[in-house]
Amino acid sequence: xxxxxxxxVAAIFVAGxxxxxxxxxxxxxxxxxxxxxxxxxxxxxxxxxxSWQLPANGQGLRQTAYQLVVARSKGELxxxxxxxxGKVDSSESVWVGAxxxxxxxxxxYFWKVRVWDEAGRASEWSEPAYxxxxxxxxxxWSAKWISNTAEQEFETIKGxxxxxxxxxxxxxxxxxxxxxxxxxxxxxxxxxxxxxLLIILKILALMFCLLIKCVKALKKLSMKLRV
Numbered sequence: 001x002x003x004x005x006x007x008x009v010a011a012i013f014v015a016g017x018x019x020x021x022x023x024x025x026x027x028x029x030x031x032x033x034x035x036x037x038x039x040x041x042x043x044x045x046x047x048x049x050x051s052w053q054l055p056a057n058g059q060g061l062r063q064t065a066y067q068l069v070v071a072r073s074k075g076e077l078x079x080x081x082x083x084x085x086g087k088v089d090s091s092e093s094v095w096v097g098a099x100x101x102x103x104x105x106x107x108x109y110f111w112k113v114r115v116w117d118e119a120g121r122a123s124e125w126s127e128p129a130y131x132x133x134x135x136x137x138x139x140x141w142s143a144k145w146i147s148n149t150a151e152q153e154f155e156t157i158k159g160x161x162x163x164x165x166x167x168x169x170x171x172x173x174x175x176x177x178x179x180x181x182x183x184x185x186x187x188x189x190x191x192x193x194x195x196x197l198l199i200i201l202k203i204l205a206l207m208f209c210l211l212i213k214c215v216k217a218l219k220k221l222s223m224k225l226r227v
Contacts, residue, residue, distance in 0.1 A: 028052040031129035042134040049095040065089045065116040070100050074128050103133035105140040
């Protein structure tokens, strides 16, 4: 009987230890930068702020401290970080600042974070996240004009002053297209004017018919009055 009681107590103790150890295995999730962007690329990263969330599987899990590290590569996060906050006693996990230099154009940084709960247990490190700056200076922008590098053919035409002028064949085609479009617009306007005139003529014809009927009616009325 005593052995059974001892075995039951031992089982409860082992289960409690396992549960305690299991509760310590947690890590921050959903790492974001700035306005809650996940792994942002090509954006302004002035006044950097970092955010993360705690897992929801632990009951009563509350952050009491954090440690945030930033590096230029994943490997340097553990070996040679660019910036390490050390353990900071704080419950803040939204828009947390970091004392790192402002990234240069197209420079990518990696970062990770871990926290401590109310029992003083440290979490595992989060999965590494990153952020990359866009083009931060006007001098970083470079572009070329898009143009036709092929040889262009010219055609000679007579100008209004009687002198010869050279124009591109392509330009001539553009002029023809423009004239055709103008003619189409004039044609549409002309059709509209004709339609309006037809409507006016129809109204005038109806008014004329009505006037004739009125005259005939007046004649009949006058004849009856004479009789």
